[in-house]
Amino acid sequence: MLSVKWIRENIDVVRDSLKKRRAKADLDSFLRWDEERRKCAKEGDELKYLQNKKSKEIGKLKKEGKDIGDLVNEMQELAGKIKNLERKKKEYESKVNNFLLNLPNRLHPDVPWDENEEVKRWGKIPEFDFSVKDHQRIGEDLGILDFKAGAKVTGSGFVVCKGLGARLERALINFMLDLHIEQGYEEVLPPFMTNTSSTIGTAQLPKFREELYKCEKDDYYLVPTAEVPVTNLHREEILKEKQLPICYTAYTPCFRREAGAYGKKIQGMIRVHQFNKVELVKFTTPETSYEELEKLLQDAEEVLKRLKLPYRVVKLCGEELGFAASFGYDIEVWLPSQERWLEISTCSNFESYQSRRASIRYREESTGKTRYVHTLNGSGLAVGRCVVAILENFQDREGRVHIPEVLWPYMDGVRIIGKNS
RNA sequence: GGAGGGGUGUCCGAAUAGGCAAGGAGCCGGUCUUGAAAACCGGUGAAGGGCAUAGCGCCUGUCUGGGUUCGAGUCCCAGCCCCUCCGCCA
Secondary structure, three states, rough: OOOOOHHHHHHHHHHHHHHOOOOOOOOHHHHHHHHHHHHEEEEEEEHHHHHHHHHHHHHHHHHHOOHHHHHHHHHHHHHHHHHHHHHHHHHHHHHHHHHHHOOOOOOOEEEEEEEEEEEEEOOOOOOOOOOOOOOOHHHHHHHHEEEHHHHHOOOOOOOOOHHHHHHHHHHHHHHHOOOHHHHOOOOOOOEEEEHHHHHHHOOOOOOHHHOOOOOOOOOEEEOOHHHHHHHHHOEEEEEEHOOOOOOEEEEEEEEEEOOOOOOOHHHHOOOOEEEEEEEEEEEEOOOOHHHHHHHHHHHHHHHOOOOOEEEEEEEOOOOOOOOOOOOOEEEEEOOOOOOOEEEEEEEEEEEHHHHHHOOOOEEOOOOEEEEEEEEEEEEEEEEHHHHHHHHHHOOOOOOOEEEEEHHHHHHHOOOOOOOOO
């Protein structure tokens, strides 16, 4: 979230950010609540000052064995007033707080206005001299993806990978993790459920409750991304400046309800309720976060480069940028069956939005003061969609799929998935 | 699931109702040293927020939320988390 003080002093920036996002918030009410809150705090402080002073006197008088009857009556009245003011203050405080939790991050000035902006393309879009199949057809024909089984075991929007399909998924996870370790990230295998505090910390709650699967009995949420458990590793901590940047990579499955997201272009494995993802998460100083974002983006891109999948990078516009992000890129991989780009990674800088919510700070060496870290993350990459891209881009006339060379060691040497392999 | 113990700063840890929430480690500086370590001396260090401001300062703050009290780290109630033992279990 944003700091109240900062909002108060930069109200125009907040308004502009909201406009760019095409989002709305009742800033005027917020400012009023904040003012009331401060008024109560000030009055309360003055009374408490009196209370502290007098109650010390009482202690002294009592020791001397003097009568304190009148003074105590006066104090009871004072205590009552303080209690009322505190109650009022808390009401305004919770209004302010609730508002802050539902207010999106402010945008970096470089965020484009109306449309995503392409900043880079890599690889050659494949040309086929036969009619291409979509991943769903390929997967089912080869017997490696089973949507019917997923629907039976759980429901629609779940898929079962079988045989070399399952193996491919697992190979990709291992390949990605190994690559990111080589790039300097520390591997983490976090819990796949998080508690309420963690889920608020990274801003999935309170606003995106509908997107989450919840275990009602325990108040735990299935993770929609590894970002949640991994960022919260350092919740309510004060880190040392020397430790930064901290870079983690983590594999988790991701669970998303995708409420109301059904549509034409998202059949098969492109949008499902459970998918695998390898995530990159960084904690940095405010001064280095944008540098680190560029590196993080490159680290994610490297996955596609090594797989030899054509992709492009776009700078996200205000409307498409995530609620908690200040600035971000999407990496999009080529999808032959639909002849379009498919989002396969989002790399974002949250600046201090998450760290303020989750209270993740560091002590600055030069001043000894605590400051909020900047948090960043990006998919490196969405594994299911990577399988989709491999099946489609590397299909041949016979309906077989050629496995990228970097994955051979992870596939026990299997180079082609065909009907009988 | 049952029984017991615990939660105080960056870390360890004292304070069981009446006073700036000890002390130590750490960190920074110095003395000593060829250099470092050790030792010694000094300093720093309690989140976060609000108010005041030339400057000193004031309020809040001991896991969270309530309560008792003139006054709560300390007493009472509820909750969360951690540890030990027992039970169950892959």
